[in-house]
Amino acid sequence: MERGLTGHYIDTIAGGVRCQAFIPEPLPPQPPLVLNGKLQGRINHAMLALGRLDAISTLLPEASLFLYSYVRKEAVMSSQIEGTQSSLSDLMLYEMKGLPGVPMDDVQEVSCYVNALMLGVQRIREGFPISHRLVMEVHTALMTSGRGIHRGPGQFRSNQVWLGGHRPDEAVFVPPPPQHLAECWSALERFINDIPEATDPLIKAALAHVQFETIHPFMDGNGRLGRLLIPLILVEAGILNEPLLYLSVFFKKHRQVYYERLQQVRVTGDWEAWLLFFVDAVADTASQAVTTARQLNRLREQDKTRLAELGRQAGSAGLVLDALFRLPIANINHLCQQTGLTPATVGKLLTAMEAKLGIVDEVTGQRRNRIYAYRAYIDILNQNPS
Known part of the structure; x- marks a missing residue:
């Protein structure tokens, strides 16, 4: 009108x-x-x-x-x-x-x-x-x-x-x-x-x-x-x-x-x-x-299941995954604070989750102060309707 x-x-x-x-x-x-x-x-x-x-x-x-x-x-x-x-x-x-x-x-x-x-x-x-x-x-x-x-x-x-x-x-x-x-x-x-x-x-x-x-x-x-x-x-x-x-x-x-x-x-x-x-x-x-939200929920369930491939590390890796779901780009210190795990343990878990499963990527290329990204999570958030 x-x-x-x-x-x-x-x-x-x-x-x-x-x-x-x-x-x-x-x-x-x-x-x-x-x-x-x-x-x-x-x-x-x-x-x-x-x-x-x-x-x-x-x-x-x-x-x-x-x-x-x-x-x-x-x-x-x-x-x-x-x-x-x-x-x-x-x-x-x-x-x-x-x-x-x-x-x-x-x-x-x-x-x-x-x-x-x-x-x-x-x-x-x-x-x-x-x-x-x-x-x-x-x-x-x-x-x-x-x-x-x-x-x-x-x-x-x-x-x-x-x-x-x-x-x-x-x-x-x-x-x-x-x-x-x-x-x-x-x-x-x-x-x-x-x-x-x-x-x-x-x-x-x-x-x-x-x-x-x-x-x-x-x-x-x-x-x-x-x-x-x-x-x-x-x-x-x-x-x-x-x-x-x-x-x-x-x-x-x-x-x-x-x-x-x-x-x-x-x-x-x-x-x-x-x-x-x-x-x-x-x-x-x-x-x-x-x-x-549905895609993120599905991703979390799928990746939780995939952690079983890490054997005895799967339980601790689940804690790291939960922390990455809260903050999909994180360093080892943050993940230690969120999980209660030691830096050495978190470092080993991230290496396994990157090399064996491809769930995370290290984004700095540095030997120290490394930062990891939960790439699939970020990709879902970055999707825009066509």
Whole structure:
């Protein structure tokens, strides 16, 4: 449904050039959303997929093991949208004090994303609403190292920015001037917290994401934080117990359509077209996550069975495999801490698991401070839907 412009333009100056900035109207949309049969059916499909995703703990012996690595996959994909080159293996090597194969700033930014997401979830579980305070804390965590440390962590921007185009008067979009940010955020905060009326959580996540991207309140990190808001809203609403819905892969794959739908909302007011795209992203992503969980569970069972080929070492090798399932790139010291085995024993087990079974690979090529990767596990996580 086309409602027309969903805000108004005002004169502003960016980079010394006069241009028109867009200030969005508060949510919810007016006139209200039209949930016809097609859209409602796709919403229902997405909710069923979310239900299966939330039940993921029944598919894996320890859901936290899947969460650990899946959060990191999302961090990598979300940061790649912003231009970093870090991979999942780079991130895990960095966390293991190894040397990533990309610039340190890139991998630090990805690591900050992980910390920001987990901080947001922690605050919600402590009873904090999604408010100015929480968003500023999460943004500070997101920008606490790497290139972001000089880009105003935890502070609304104080200057006018524009998106797309080399000049602000030819930009694809110019977000609100800094003096309007507090007002715009306050209105969005009320909507997220169901003031004055409640909104279905899935629809709320969809609309709030667009509004946040339109407000563009920070100098940097807006895209990542806007994507973080989606699982945080669903966790706060109890739709998901764990923040396992990450749409970055879908948004990256369909990047052009994603940006077109955002701009379409602003210019024509067609929120329904955006919702169709968003709930398809949710259904596709949730279903893929469940498939990934099943593949990881199957891999664990298969490799546990293969350990029998190691004879008397099989029992201790099972402890090492369990530890690698928690962290699929690890050094001997970490594996000793996780298993209670001695360094000599762990070293022998890893040699056997590499040479005889091909379950792990040594990734440094060094004689000391060696790091091992559970390659099949990482390959499953790196799969993206075609």
